[in-house]
Structures are given as structure tokens and as C-alpha cells.
Amino acid sequence: MKLILYAVPFFFVLIAIELLADRWRGMRTYRLADTISSLSTGVLSTTTGLLTKGVGLVTYALALDHLALIRLPEDSGWVWLFAFVLYDFCYYWHHRLGHERNVLWAAHSVHHQSEDYNLSTALRQTSTGFIFGWVFYLPMAVLGVPLLVFVTVATLNLLYQFWVHTRHVPKLGWFEWCFVSPSNHRAHHAQNALYMDRNYGGVFIFWDRLFGTFQEEDDAEPVIFGVTTPLSSWNPLWANWQFYAQLLADARRTERWWDKVRIWFMPTGWRPADVAGKHPVNKPDLSQFKKFEVALPLPQQVYIALQFAVYVGLGSYLLNLGEHLAPQALLLGWGYMALGLFVLGAGLENRPWALRLEGVRLALNVPLVWLAPWAGLWPASAWGWVGLFSYSALSVMGLYACRARVTPLAEC
Template structure:
């Protein structure tokens, strides 16, 4: 937990810098629009994912350590070969977990967040799940367990394997020659993120593309079929916490509404997107049928709102950095309180990004809890050594509520206010 937090202290600013560099390159050189809200939504999703991972908010039904202890038939000594085997085993496991997430209704919920951006950029790589609390697929690491690769080696290699999947989320790198036959490249992964019928549910590999070619899920990027990105049932929100549970909520409602007991049971294990016939007819949901003619999700945002959203995002970044630096000092159960506060912070400011009038209620709740935490914990002990920081935080919590109130009152309420009747001139 603490070690992973320290790794993220180094990785987070690097990822943030690379995301901004790519966006600036696209805007300045390639004349691409700078879709700030989409980018901030993606990076805020990254916040929630790393907090979940650091807090260890998931359990495995079958642990890797147990598999090694009981099923190993050979033990590889700790050499470079051990790490190579672990890397390949993780990639093999990742392919099948990834593929099943695309092919089975229930498991799609944990992966939909990653595809929910209608852009394909380095920021969307950070859209990772918080909705998976139980790991069912440790069994796919069986090859490594049989060879006796220790869980310590897997723990070292796993973050490297994850971080190595960041770079290929970009439209600015074309095909890469011979590497196209070996590793997952940006071209391969553009196909994977596309909603074009030719590309759906292809290229599930994470580092090596060989798995897709072996198991029949490979699709080359076609020069006459430009990829269109997103999910066929658009998220229609910038709030990553909502996106994480949208598909699950649809499954729950469909299972409740269908009159067929058979459908109530099988809906969870049917192919992704399947719905009971009676529910689909009575309760249709918005779906993109033509990927070349649909309107991307966008919300109105004044310069002032954009600046304020950036401030909220960066302030949350500072809070996360303090958290990761002081996990041991904060201790249990306060680390879960702190993590919950970060989740609430992200929820509140992304509701404002969505121009939801209830953003004020969420922001007020967050800031009230923040003031209480200062009073009850001295902001998790920081006030004992740096009293001025608690004053800064207190001022922020008060001003953030007032600022959000101003945006809701003078800007967002206009969206729902009745418009004056137009008077038409007559000749």
C-alpha cells in the first residue's frame, strides 16, 4: 500500500505532464480542438482508480500466493528470466480478462469507463475502473504459478506492466513497421477503442499483439475506415464515478423489469449489450447506430468555469500527494476517510462540469466534511507542524462552496430557466 503510493508520487506528475504535452502538440501543431472537460474527466477518473488501488478496495477469491504454494510444480530462481516469465504471464492473463470484459455483460461494467471517452488520447488511458471489488480471474496467472514465480515478483512486475500500456493511447503515432507484428501499437489500440462495426471487440492484447493473432481477435487498422471512439451507449456525463456504475445500474433495472425469470438470471452472463426483448421494447436506451453521424458529449463552459475546474482538479492533486506521502502516518481507519473525501471531491467538481444544479449540494457536503476533518483531526496531523495549512484549507472549503454557488446561481440556472417568448415582426 505505502510502496505503491510512493511509486505513484513519481508516476502521477509524469503522466500529467505527458497528457498536457500531447494536448498542446495536438492544439498547436495539428490544430486539434482542446477538449478540456473530456481531459479533466479522464484524469479525474485516474484519481479515483489510484485511490481505490492504494486502499486495496478489492479482494481476490483465489489468491496468487495460494496458487504458488499449492500448485507449483517447479520453482524458477529469482533471475531476469523470472521477471520475463512473470511479464509474459501477466500479459497472457491480461488478454483473457480484457477479452471477457468485452464479451460478458456483467464484466463490461468494470471496463466501460476506459472506453467512455469520445477522444483517443493519453488522458483516456487514465480512465480506469473503481467498480470491480472482487477479482475472479487470478486463475489466468496459473502458468506463472505452476512455474513457481513468487508473488513478490508479480507484485514488482504488475505496476510496470500497467504503466507500459499508457503510451499507445494516441492518434499521433502511425504504424510502426515490424513492431506491428510483435507488440500492441497505437494503431492496434485505436482499433480496440473504436465503435466502428469493423473494429468492435478486437485487439484485446495489452503488451503483445500475438495473443489476438493466436486466438482470432486481431483486426488491422484500415486506411479507409477511420476509427470513431467511445461506447455505443454514450455515458453523457463527465462524472467518472457515475460512469463506473452506469452499465451495472442498467443491468439491475433490466433484471428487475423483465417478466421472464430466465432473463432475470441470464442477463448477467449474456454477450455485452444484450437486453431482454420485453425490456428493450418498453424501455429503449440511447445507442449510437451510425458512428459517423453523432454528436459528441459537450457542456457549455465559460472561461471562468474552466479556470475554476482546473483549480479544483489541481487542488485535489495536491491533497492526493499529501495522502500518498503520509499513508503510514495517517493510519487506519483514517486512510479510508481520506480516500472517501477524495472520491467526494471528484464527484462534486465533475457534477459542476456537467452543469448539474445539485453540484452545489455535493460541494457543500464535501466542504462541510473538510471543515469537520480540520476540527477533528487537524487535517490528519498536518496542523501540528504547519498550522498555516489548516488555515489555507479552511479558507478554501468556505470559498469553494461560495464559488460553486455563484456558478450554479448565475450560470447553470439559466439552462433551466424559462426563455422569454420571441416576438416576431410582421410586415
């Protein structure tokens, strides 16, 4: 987790460099709403991870204690190399089944919902992957990989995947045969039939070549990014819930009890016959594909961007101190984070009720002054009053300025 924290500043520096490359090359790989949406799911994911990381760590530690066939030494370079390759092998199957089974796709689909492709897309991560993700890495515990080694190679694998989410790096020759590259990962993020469900490796692409899931990026078939059933939302909470909601609705509608159970574990896209006929899911024609877009006045864009920067700061604070915070402090921090990101998502979508909800969010800063020290989120201090009051006052002024320039009020 600390490695991720140290990497965050570099992530934002590289995103800034990519934005400059966009300008220099006359490309447009970033849109404000899409970028904030992707980063919001990332912030929500890391914050949720503070509450749920114990699921994977505890189950791994228990498996290591009770199921390990051998115990590998923690100080051996060969063990680290073995673990790094083995983790990517496990990741390949985790990732592949994440595309092939409904309940796993419900979690993983978050990462694919963006219709743009840039470095911010790499940070677009699920908040529910912890539910089943730990299962795929138990073989490492059975083979005796130490917990510290497992956690470290998992983090390194995740960090590697950041740089491949770009459209600015072309094919890399021999590198493409062994390693995941921006080119073959662009193909992975496509919704074109040619590229669908291909290139699952995290670091090594030879798993895909070995198991028949490799597809080279084809210049004659430009990649169309996104999912075949568009999210059509900028809200990070809905992004995480959307496919679960669809599965729940289908399970409720079907008359067969067996279908109510098996829908979760069937191949992705499978639906009960009695439901599919009555409630068809319309998928857009890719030949007429248009990205999801909501027109926003400039003052509203600036206001939301500045508010989001506050939440990036809060997320970094929680990530830095998460190991030392009490559960109630983490719950309070997560709740405040989730509410704020939901409200910003509503603002990006120009929801009629977004302004009222933003007022509620700002009003909740008052009880937060008492709740945060009580929960241990931060110590009691007059600076807490001053800081939250100043932030709230500036936010209200920004909201008023936004309202004054945009009519009707719902558009703000």
C-alpha cells in the same frame, strides 16, 4: 504501487507535451471536461485501489502458498522474462472477456467511455475491476511466479499501456507485428463495427494475431472513439456505476428468475427478451455521431480546473502514504475524494443543484479539521486549520466570482 507514484509526474509532463503537439499540428484531441472526467476516474481508481488492492494480493499469495506446482526463483532473469510474457497472456484473456461478458464489461467500460483519445484516456480506469480481475492471474501463482515478480510485471505492463493512447504517433512498421502500438490500440478504442472487440493485448499484439482478434487501423475507416451506448456524463462515480445500473434494472424487470441470474454472465449486450422488447436501448447512428458536450462559461471552467488540481494533490498524498495509513484514514480520504470528484462532475454538467452541493462540500472542511487527525489521515496541527480555512475561503471567493459572472446561478 510505488512505480505508479513515481510515474505520475511523467504522465503529466507527457500530457503537456501532447497538448503542445496538438497546438503545433492544429489538432484538438483534448477537451477540458473530457480530460478532467478521465483524470477523475483515474484518481478515483487509484484511491479505491488503496482500499481494495488486498483482494488481488491476498488471493494471489494464498494461491501461491497452496496451489503452486513449483516455486520459481525470484532472482532469475529468465523468471522475470517468463512472468512478463505470461502476465500479458493472462491480461489478454482478462481484457478479452472484459469485452465479452456483461459483468466484466460493467467494470472495463469505464476505460472506453471517453469520446476523445489522448494520454489522459490511458488514466481513465475502473474502480470496480478488483471484484473479478484477480481470477485471471491465478495461473501465474499456480506456476510459481513469486509475488514480488507478479506485482512488478503487472505494474510494468500497465505503465507500457500509457504511451499507446495517442493520435500523434502513426503506424510503426515492423513494430506493429509484435507489440501493441498507438495505431492498433486506437482501433481497440473504436465503436465502429469494423474495429469492435479487437486488439486486446497489453504489451504484445501477437496474442491477437494468434487468436484471431487482430484488426489493423484502416485509413478508409476513421476511428470513432467511445462506446455504442454513450455515457453522456462527466461524473466519475456515474461512469463506474452506469452499466451495473443497467444490468440491475434489467434483472429487476425481467419475470424469469433464471434471467435475473444469468444476465450478469451472458455476452455483452445480452438482455432478457421480455425486457428488451419493453425497454429498448437506443444506440446513436454513427453517421450522425456527435460528441457529448456541455457549454460552460470560462470562469466555471477555471474554477473546476483549479479544484480538480487540489484533488490531484490529495490523490498523490494518499498514494504516497497509503501503505502507512490506517483503514479509517483511507476510508475518510476516499470518501472526501469521491464526494469532491462527484461534485466537480456535477459542475462540469451544469447541474442545477451543483452549486448547493459545492457549498456542502466546502462546509464539510470544518469537521474534516477534527476528523482527519482522529482518523490518522494527517497529524493534528494548527497548519491543518490554516490550510483548510485558506483553501475554503479562496474557494468561496472563486465561487462568488463565478456566480457574479454567470446568470442564472445554476449554471455555476
